[in-house]
Amino acid sequence: MMRIxxxxxxxxxxxxxxxxxxxxxxxxxxxxxxxxxxxxxxxxQIDDSVVTAKVKSAxxxxxxxxxxxxxxxxxxxxxxxxxFVENQAQIDRAITIxxxxxxxASVDNAVSLKGARATVGVTLDDSIITGKVKSAxxADPDxxxxxxxxxxxxGAxxxxxFVDSRNQINQAIVVARRVEGVTSIDNELxxxx
Numbered sequence: 001m002m003r004i005x006x007x008x009x010x011x012x013x014x015x016x017x018x019x020x021x022x023x024x025x026x027x028x029x030x031x032x033x034x035x036x037x038x039x040x041x042x043x044x045q046i047d048d049s050v051v052t053a054k055v056k057s058a059x060x061x062x063x064x065x066x067x068x069x070x071x072x073x074x075x076x077x078x079x080x081x082x083x084f085v086e087n088q089a090q091i092d093r094a095i096t097i098x099x100x101x102x103x104x105a106s107v108d109n110a111v112s113l114k115g116a117r118a119t120v121g122v123t124l125d126d127s128i129i130t131g132k133v134k135s136a137x138x139a140d141p142d143x144x145x146x147x148x149x150x151x152x153x154x155g156a157x158x159x160x161x162f163v164d165s166r167n168q169i170n171q172a173i174v175v176a177r178r179v180e181g182v183t184s185i186d187n188e189l190x191x192x193x
Contacts, residue, residue, distance in 0.1 A: 077103060079105075132179045
């Protein structure tokens with residue numbers, strides 16, 4: 001007489017039931033979840049990263065632009081340039097170069113003019129202020145600080161980038177103002193759309 005192993009039977013029945021549910025599930029029409037209003041797909045984030053890299057590269061090879069003084073942020077093909085440069089011609093050139101890059105849908109100019117030459121001491125102080133502002137933004141749980149670029153020129157702090165809401169913009173300004181050494185805030189932040 002043949003002896004049946006209960007464990008093998010239970011395993012077989014379980015596998016049959018699972019396979020049955022999988023096959024039955026394949027016959028059902030696919031229902032996609034409704035799209036989120038302001039969400040960004042992984043593909044879009046990758047595309048934006050590629051556009052940012054292309055813009056930075058294009059700016060880097062132009063001898064008339066100090067590309068290290070510029071910050072580049074991209075959101076759904078919308079590129080925001082920010083930072084401080086010497087003259088209007090550099091701003092105009094940076095915008096022209098950026099517009100020519102494949103994948104750029106539009107350009108937001110948030111670049112400011114430096115004004116008078118800064119001393120080494122002021123430049124060092126500005127670097128310290130930038131670091132303190134970045135740290136303060138990072139410490140605030142209501143702000144997505146990785147989406148915010150910070151540049152400082154003679155105590156004037158420029159905040160730029162794309163954030164989720166107007167409340168985050170307001171909170172970022174409040175946090176930055178509290179940092180010792182900040183003389184003013186230049187808000188160039190935009191709400192993601």
